[in-house]
Amino acid sequence: METTPFILPFTIGLLFISCFLVIIIGIWISSLSRIDKSRIIHSILTKKSWFAIREIVMESLLHRKIFRKNPVLGYMHMSLAFGWFLLIVVGHIEACNHYQTFSVPAYMAIFMRYFVTEPSTTLSGKILSASMDLLLLFVLSGVVLAYYKRANSRLFGMKKTTQLKLGDRIALISLWLIFPLRFLAESVSAGIHHNGSIISHPTGELLASIFPVHSFEMPLWWAYSGALGLFFFALPVSRYMHIPVEVVLIFLRNYGIKVQKRIGGYSRIQVYSCSRCGICLDSCQMSHAAIKDTQSVYILKHIRNKNLTDEKLFNCLLCGRCQPDCPVGLELNNLRITQRIESTKEYNSSYEYLKNGKIAVSPQTEVIYFAGCMTHLTPAIIKSVKEIFAVAGVKYWFMDEEKTACCGRPLMQVGQYEAAKKLIEHNRMQILSSGVKKIVVSCPICYKVFNEDYALPGIRVMHHSEYLLELMADKRLPINKLPLRVVYHDPCELGRGSSIYHQPRLLLDEYVELIPIKNEKKTALCCGGSLANIKIQMNERNQIRDTALDEYLAYQPDLLATACPLCKKTFTKSNKLPIHDIAEIVYMAILNKMDIEINISTQIEKANADKNLRF
Amino acid sequence: MKHIVIIGGGIAGIETACALTDAGHWVTVIEKDSQLGGKLNNWSYLFPDFTPTEKITVELQAKCRDKDFSILTSTEISTILRKDGKFNIETSSDQKLEADAVVVATGYELFDAHRKEEYGYKIYDHVITSADLEELLKPGGDLTVAAGKYPKRIAFVHCVGSRDEKSGNHYCSKVCCITGVKQAIELKMRLPDAEIFCFYMDLRMYGKHFEELYREAQEKYDIQFIRGRLSEASEKIDKSLLIKSEDTLSGRPLKMNVDLMVLLVGMEAGKGTANAAKACGIGCEESGFLKTTDTFLKSNFSEQEGIFLAGSCTAPMSVNDTILHARSAAMEVKHWLSKR
Ligand SMILES: Cc1cc2nc3c(=O)[nH]c(=O)nc-3n(C[C@H](O)[C@H](O)[C@H](O)COP(=O)(O)OP(=O)(O)OC[C@H]3O[C@@H](n4cnc5c(N)ncnc54)[C@H](O)[C@@H]3O)c2cc1C
Ligand code: SF4
Ligand code: SF4
Ligand code: SF4
Numbered sequence: 001m002e003t004t005p006f007i008l009p010f011t012i013g014l015l016f017i018s019c020f021l022v023i024i025i026g027i028w029i030s031s032l033s034r035i036d037k038s039r040i041i042h043s044i045l046t047k048k049s050w051f052a053i054r055e056i057v058m059e060s061l062l063h064r065k066i067f068r069k070n071p072v073l074g075y076m077h078m079s080l081a082f083g084w085f086l087l088i089v090v091g092h093i094e095a096c097n098h099y100q101t102f103s104v105p106a107y108m109a110i111f112m113r114y115f116v117t118e119p120s121t122t123l124s125g126k127i128l129s130a131s132m133d134l135l136l137l138f139v140l141s142g143v144v145l146a147y148y149k150r151a152n153s154r155l156f157g158m159k160k161t162t163q164l165k166l167g168d169r170i171a172l173i174s175l176w177l178i179f180p181l182r183f184l185a186e187s188v189s190a191g192i193h194h195n196g197s198i199i200s201h202p203t204g205e206l207l208a209s210i211f212p213v214h215s216f217e218m219p220l221w222w223a224y225s226g227a228l229g230l231f232f233f234a235l236p237v238s239r240y241m242h243i244p245v246e247v248v249l250i251f252l253r254n255y256g257i258k259v260q261k262r263i264g265g266y267s268r269i270q271v272y273s274c275s276r277c278g279i280c281l282d283s284c285q286m287s288h289a290a291i292k293d294t295q296s297v298y299i300l301k302h303i304r305n306k307n308l309t310d311e312k313l314f315n316c317l318l319c320g321r322c323q324p325d326c327p328v329g330l331e332l333n334n335l336r337i338t339q340r341i342e343s344t345k346e347y348n349s350s351y352e353y354l355k356n357g358k359i360a361v362s363p364q365t366e367v368i369y370f371a372g373c374m375t376h377l378t379p380a381i382i383k384s385v386k387e388i389f390a391v392a393g394v395k396y397w398f399m400d401e402e403k404t405a406c407c408g409r410p411l412m413q414v415g416q417y418e419a420a421k422k423l424i425e426h427n428r429m430q431i432l433s434s435g436v437k438k439i440v441v442s443c444p445i446c447y448k449v450f451n452e453d454y455a456l457p458g459i460r461v462m463h464h465s466e467y468l469l470e471l472m473a474d475k476r477l478p479i480n481k482l483p484l485r486v487v488y489h490d491p492c493e494l495g496r497g498s499s500i501y502h503q504p505r506l507l508l509d510e511y512v513e514l515i516p517i518k519n520e521k522k523t524a525l526c527c528g529g530s531l532a533n534i535k536i537q538m539n540e541r542n543q544i545r546d547t548a549l550d551e552y553l554a555y556q557p558d559l560l561a562t563a564c565p566l567c568k569k570t571f572t573k574s575n576k577l578p579i580h581d582i583a584e585i586v587y588m589a590i591l592n593k594m595d596i597e598i599n600i601s602t603q604i605e606k607a608n609a610d611k612n613l614r615f
Numbered sequence: 616m617k618h619i620v621i622i623g624g625g626i627a628g629i630e631t632a633c634a635l636t637d638a639g640h641w642v643t644v645i646e647k648d649s650q651l652g653g654k655l656n657n658w659s660y661l662f663p664d665f666t667p668t669e670k671i672t673v674e675l676q677a678k679c680r681d682k683d684f685s686i687l688t689s690t691e692i693s694t695i696l697r698k699d700g701k702f703n704i705e706t707s708s709d710q711k712l713e714a715d716a717v718v719v720a721t722g723y724e725l726f727d728a729h730r731k732e733e734y735g736y737k738i739y740d741h742v743i744t745s746a747d748l749e750e751l752l753k754p755g756g757d758l759t760v761a762a763g764k765y766p767k768r769i770a771f772v773h774c775v776g777s778r779d780e781k782s783g784n785h786y787c788s789k790v791c792c793i794t795g796v797k798q799a800i801e802l803k804m805r806l807p808d809a810e811i812f813c814f815y816m817d818l819r820m821y822g823k824h825f826e827e828l829y830r831e832a833q834e835k836y837d838i839q840f841i842r843g844r845l846s847e848a849s850e851k852i853d854k855s856l857l858i859k860s861e862d863t864l865s866g867r868p869l870k871m872n873v874d875l876m877v878l879l880v881g882m883e884a885g886k887g888t889a890n891a892a893k894a895c896g897i898g899c900e901e902s903g904f905l906k907t908t909d910t911f912l913k914s915n916f917s918e919q920e921g922i923f924l925a926g927s928c929t930a931p932m933s934v935n936d937t938i939l940h941a942r943s944a945a946m947e948v949k950h951w952l953s954k955r
Binding site for chain 1: 729730733735738739780782783848849
């Protein structure tokens, strides 16, 4: 087969990047845990692989998720990814067709228009070369949009776009040049040989009539090959690493692999899969407090560049608002926690004072009630839960009445994993030795850690909103609808963190008039009070809180409901809107109903109790 | 004759009004409550020397009668417009007034103790504020916590809603430390068997006789001062309270059972002052208290020419300081009017 020196930059680049990828991905996969490796082995020949391939087509090539968020941005990503993919595939078919063999080297397909000097004569050849022209046009339209996006990102529905480093700059420029150069080189060759197809032919003829195209041909093909080679060499140090790595990520994710508490091959793969599309910037409420450099995209970039500071790593609410928006589906919260654990010098507490005494719980006990440290700071919630339990006749053991060990999650969020494990173990032993099969918690922070990091076989963990709903369904709670318009604020750890969206709403629906709002459930706002952010200033927290409150105030509710003591405390500080936990509201409604049903003398007593809950 | 409108009829407002009437001006006091006197009406005996508040209010009332200035109670201002060097004022009861100068003397409001929910105000039966206690300390006030039972152990909690980033107030309310000392002594005199503890961060005994009173509280009345901020309280079945704190002097966590807890609530500028500031178009500090143009020499001047400030709407202050600040406001108004 023919050859020419200008194929060298491309061929060497391709060789380099292939070796590099095989080695680096090999290292990552070999550093997975034994369990994860066996997951791969057991899944590879199942339909999970098929799901992965389907996902790769839908997300890596077609970019469906970005499309949904913003069609223009989606088109840009799709034309570049899917268009380029088709150019490679169809180009290869074209070359196979032309040379009538299946063993065509890559460069022959890529530079075919240089080597083929006569026009295609067969019908299949004509169709293929026309498609190649159209595909190149499709990719070029994406490149034009990309130029435009750099200059002006409004059109793409994004307020900010990410900033570039040297490796990225080289890769970006070579990527931007590849397709225009290919177009010019192919057109010029077409002009010289009077071949080409529907677009390259007329363009070539036009160029040939104006310029001395003979002297341009070689430099253009060299430049095209050079741009490709440069792109391959810059790939490992650029964000475009996400293109190959995301494919691996999708397979592993479909095999059930998850980010662990410690950094490993899979968390690296996640980090490298970030395309720096910047979509996660838009949903982050930290920008309401003018904090603009600590969002997920930057953290992942700094991890890659090995220049992450604690200042940035710990300046995040772990609200998880950015996570559902990430088109790559990265586990942004867990990645950040993993990184925090990595960068935390262990806090040396032995917690020796925690004594695992024998727990004597009455055999009739239905549930354990665990209020949590935060709820101890909002005693109205504890009081309401206790009163509701009394009304429903629930037999419970108040595990942390005298306040015992913390649930461990706040420590975990700030990277104190070893310390958290000690607390977890202590509480776990207490729960297990009580023999009770249900534990009700009032704080979403506790709820999440009990569910995810406590091994409690056979024990059901419930947030009080779930449990109260169950009591109501079992007709153990009276129902009474109060004439109050209520906005429900999803707590981050309960909503996005634990997917409890419906139970609190179903419960509230029975007791008040619930107003649907724009930012709820997955896109719910964070109150700003998160314990996970240890770098933020109080006034910045207040700004985040007030922006959220202003949004709620626009619905003119009588009160704001939530299901988290921390959200309650955070919002209470602002004094703009009364805020109550769901348990307080249920208790209020029940009291109110009993007032009507019971005689007048008790009414006065209850009225005092009402006052206690301050409506 | 020049006409001066004073917004707020607490001691600051009354004192300014009296001084300006003496100077030969015509004065109108606009008070949103049904009576004059402000917070003073709620207190029993005043620190630092246990003067019965009534003694002061009676004297103030007599002065008001003597001086003969106009008083509009249960009234607020709705708008103030400046026109040809005069202020055109419209009130909530649709009266129209024309004034040559305005004095804002709208005072403060008590910190709402609900906002510090961890202390259980209105959730636990035996948690009260210092303002509630003033009511109980009036002659005939009932100090029992349950039928016929007097509290045996009492805790005072300092800085509730002051010096506390979490409540959003960074400043010190200045009078609550000494109020706590005064009330602790009064309680001890009424309930000699009770043990009394004050939980403080540090004690601000800034005024004349304050430090002496504090020493007396320790030596003569055996009141114990514990340095440490209370973290939380919980209620037991018998309605007594379990409080948690840290003794920062000995560095030990501390748990204690008490029968009554008194929250020394701080001062906030409050809605009354915010409304007046808005109507007058004058600025507030970050704390919410009204901005003066100079800390030293112009502590009665607002950002608007012709609008003056008097009393605790500019910063937390005691009755004494309020009276002095009000008199200086009157002097500044008089001087300013004479130059026009
Ligand atoms: C618990 C406690 C105990 C205290 N005990 C003592 C003590 O023993 N000795 C002592 O020296 N000091 C004491 N003080 C301080 C004392 O209360 C103040 O110094 C004093 O009340 C300040 O007076 P003022 O006139 O500036 O404000 P205020 O007393 O607050 O009076 C302001 C008046 O303005 C009115 N007003 C507000 N807004 C408007 C509006 N927009 N339009 C019309 N009217 C308005 C209000 O209704 C009020 O009548 C105590 C304070 C507290 C919190
Ligand atoms: S983390 Fe996700 S959303 Fe954010 S830039 Fe990376 S790929 Fe985009
Ligand atoms: S978790 Fe929340 S605070 Fe952190 S980067 Fe994402 S959106 Fe921003
Ligand atoms: S006067 Fe004392 S109790 Fe009041 S805010 Fe200042 S330090 Fe705290």
